[in-house]
Amino acid sequence: MPTSSTNPHLPFGENKNAEWYGKDIISVKQFKREDLEYVFGVAHEMRGMVERIGTFDLLKGKILANLFYEPSTRTSSSFTAAMERLGGSVIPINEVKYSSVSKGESLPDTIRTLECYADVIVLRHPETGSAAIAAKAARKPVINAGDGVGEHPTQALLDTFTIMEELGRLDNLNVTMLGDLKYGRTVHSLARLLSQFSNIKLNYVSPEILRMPKEVMDEVAEKGVPQAEFNSLEQVLPQTDVLYVTRVQKERFEDPADYEKVKGAYVIDPDVMKAAKQDMIVMHPLPRVGEISPDFDDDPRAAYFRQMEYGLYVRMALLAMVLGKA
Numbered sequence: 061m062p063t064s065s066t067n068p069h070l071p072f073g074e075n076k077n078a079e080w081y082g083k084d085i086i087s088v089k090q091f092k093r094e095d096l097e098y099v100f101g102v103a104h105e106m107r108g109m110v111e112r113i114g115t116f117d118l119l120k121g122k123i124l125a126n127l128f129y130e131p132s133t134r135t136s137s138s139f140t141a142a143m144e145r146l147g148g149s150v151i152p153i154n155e156v157k158y159s160s161v162s163k164g165e166s167l168p169d170t171i172r173t174l175e176c177y178a179d180v181i182v183l184r185h186p187e188t189g190s191a192a193i194a195a196k197a198a199r200k201p202v203i204n205a206g207d208g209v210g211e212h213p214t215q216a217l218l219d220t221f222t223i224m225e226e227l228g229r230l231d232n233l234n235v236t237m238l239g240d241l242k243y244g245r246t247v248h249s250l251a252r253l254l255s256q257f258s259n260i261k262l263n264y265v266s267p268e269i270l271r272m273p274k275e276v277m278d279e280v281a282e283k284g285v286p287q288a289e290f291n292s293l294e295q296v297l298p299q300t301d302v303l304y305v306t307r308v309q310k311e312r313f314e315d316p317a318d319y320e321k322v323k324g325a326y327v328i329d330p331d332v333m334k335a336a337k338q339d340m341i342v343m344h345p346l347p348r349v350g351e352i353s354p355d356f357d358d359d360p361r362a363a364y365f366r367q368m369e370y371g372l373y374v375r376m377a378l379l380a381m382v383l384g385k386a
């Protein structure tokens with residue numbers, strides 16, 4: 061039987077042979093340049109569909125288990141919105157203290173339970189490597205929504221989509237990552253993902269104790285991408301095309317005194333931004349806790365609120381892909 065779309069007018073059809081059907085999304089290392097172009101193409105279509113008709117039935121009848129062991133506003137609600145805009149439904153598990161996790165259930169058992177009821181599982185968990193453990197236990201696709209200080213692949217995909225939509229390119233970029241590069245999983249994924257593009261330069265600006273991990277720098281270096289570390293933003297801001305600001309990840313510090321030493325180390329405000337170009341963007345995965353002054357929000361270069369919206373379209377694309385509908 062030929063496969064058919066749920067609605068002949070939609071630009072998507074069911075394709076169980078598609079490369080991403082049934083796949084887990086655990087790391088950005090799974091995404092080559094061509095894959096990114098594909099994700100962005102689908103995300104672009106999703107944006108058009110949302111703008112034209114809001115909600116449509118591509119994933120009607122499908123269920124997402126949204127399993128969050130760590131706090132989340134954007135990732136959790138954008139996955140929920142993505143599933144619902146595609147006509148599917150969601151089992152939300154935000155407060156694991158009210159689930160059997162609080163009785164001591166293991167992650168693999170929780171995953172095996174949820175996949176009896178759902179078609180895809182989105183997981184955020186405090187331990188690095190947990191998404192891979194969950195994916196091993198599951199027959200259904202698992203999407204990593206942040207595994208401790210490890211990776212946050214869907215964030216990096218929406219971050220690169222944002223850069224593409226805002227600046228029109230992913231090659232020839234001078235990218236400055238600022239803040240907590242040690243514990244910030246978003247920058248670990250983004251640096252890896254950007255390292256595939258041509259003529260990329262990565263600047264890392266952070267306090268000494270929050271440097272980018274060697275493991276990530278080694279992987280980026282293998283791709284031949286120049287990287288340099290700085291203590292002060294002034295040295296690199298004038299050449300920067302993308303300034304990616306991060307929050308100091310208080311919850312991940314072993315010694316609270318260390319957090320006190322580095323919190324508030326960098327603050328982006330209209331005055332600081334006078335030194336930056338006009339055709340550049342400022343991004344942040346959010347939440348912010350003081351590292352970008354709200355006084356900067358009305359500047360056209362402030363892309364962080366638009367970035368959140370792009371996340372909806374990228375997550376719609378990923379859900380459709382792993383469920384064989386894109």
Ligand code: NCD
Nearest residue numbers: 134135206246307345346347
């Ligand atoms: C980030 C995260 O959870 O890693 N937030 C997000 O997903 N948008 C960044 C952070 O918590 O600082």
